[in-house]
Amino acid sequence: MDQVTLVVVRAVESGATTTKRIIDATGLSRLKVERALSALEKQKLLFRESQGSWALGIPPSTPTVRQCGTCTLCCKVLEVTDLGKPVNTACNHIRTGGGCEIYDKRPRQCRSFSCAWLQGHLDDDWFPEATGIVPHFSLDALNIQVDLDCPDRWREEPYFSKLCELSLNGLKANGPRNYATLVIVGSDKYLLLGRTIVPDPTLFGTAFVPTTRDTFRYWKARSLEHLQRLNDRVMEIQRIHQEFGDCAIPDDDDPHPPYRPALLQLSKELRAAPPVR
Numbered sequence: 001m002d003q004v005t006l007v008v009v010r011a012v013e014s015g016a017t018t019t020k021r022i023i024d025a026t027g028l029s030r031l032k033v034e035r036a037l038s039a040l041e042k043q044k045l046l047f048r049e050s051q052g053s054w055a056l057g058i059p060p061s062t063p064t065v066r067q068c069g070t071c072t073l074c075c076k077v078l079e080v081t082d083l084g085k086p087v088n089t090a091c092n093h094i095r096t097g098g099g100c101e102i103y104d105k106r107p108r109q110c111r112s113f114s115c116a117w118l119q120g121h122l123d124d125d126w127f128p129e130a131t132g133i134v135p136h137f138s139l140d141a142l143n144i145q146v147d148l149d150c151p152d153r154w155r156e157e158p159y160f161s162k163l164c165e166l167s168l169n170g171l172k173a174n175g176p177r178n179y180a181t182l183v184i185v186g187s188d189k190y191l192l193l194g195r196t197i198v199p200d201p202t203l204f205g206t207a208f209v210p211t212t213r214d215t216f217r218y219w220k221a222r223s224l225e226h227l228q229r230l231n232d233r234v235m236e237i238q239r240i241h242q243e244f245g246d247c248a249i250p251d252d253d254d255p256h257p258p259y260r261p262a263l264l265q266l267s268k269e270l271r272a273a274p275p276v277r
């Protein structure tokens with residue numbers, strides 16, 4: 001998936017369902033947005049109807065073995081636009097004791113949804129009704145949708161450590177299996193880079209380099225062009241690190257080429273600086 005399509009997917013998944021709202025959110029031209037939407041539709045990764053566009057989640061890789069049972073948490077925390085149901089509001093069609101009163105006629109969004117626990121990606125102790133967390137895969141992300149009744153549950157153990165592990169797996173995975181881990185708590189969003197929490201990630205992406213095994217230094221991109229420059233500098237940091245075994249990580253978030261001389265100079269200055277006592 002190219003960067004433009006990825007940005008369009010993120011915009012759709014963030015609630016920009018009409019072409020105008022996607023253009024407003026991304027700053028991309030109408031032509032680019034239309035092309036990306038058509039390509040996604042052809043690949044059956046998105047469907048469009050009169051009310052707007054909806055990205056589809058990744059289907060389970062193996063047949064679902066679990067049952068929802070008494071859980072109806074996704075019917076509360078997720079938006080169902082076909083019903084005009086906002087996020088974090090219980091659907092009127094939830095049946096007492098679990099299930100859906102209009103199961104055979106439920107909207108397409110409900111039919112196409114299954115959480116990552118139901119898909120078998122997480123252990124029994126991640127049962128959404130008990131945790132207050134609905135984990136679900138979208139096209140490029142593992143979304144951790146948290147019930148507003150327990151907004152900090154994701155920061156508690158054992159959940160946070162597992163989320164860090166899933167985040168690192170997503171960053172390490174290659175090609176189409178690569179995913180970002182995004183925590184959504186009401187209107188607040190956090191990107192997880194291992195144990196590093198990035199508040200309010202942008203639609204354009206985040207460039208990052210590891211500082212320890214599971215923590216990262218990051219820079220949030222303000223446009224696709226900005227992301228390209230940030231990523232180019234990250235690649236240069238990695239090249240210098242490979243060559244010399246070390247490279248200083250700059251603080252500034254607006255780099256311009258050539259990156260190598262500035263990075264080498266900064267590394268030299270830091271090596272020469274007296275140790276802080």
Ligand code: SF4
Pocket residue numbers: 067068071072073074075113114115116117118128129134
């Ligand atoms: S959150 Fe998962 S387990 Fe709970 S009702 Fe939704 S799909 Fe089923």
Ligand code: SF4
Pocket residue numbers: 074075076080091092093094095099100101102103106107110
């Ligand atoms: S229509 Fe049924 S499946 Fe869809 S959110 Fe409401 S209760 Fe859940």
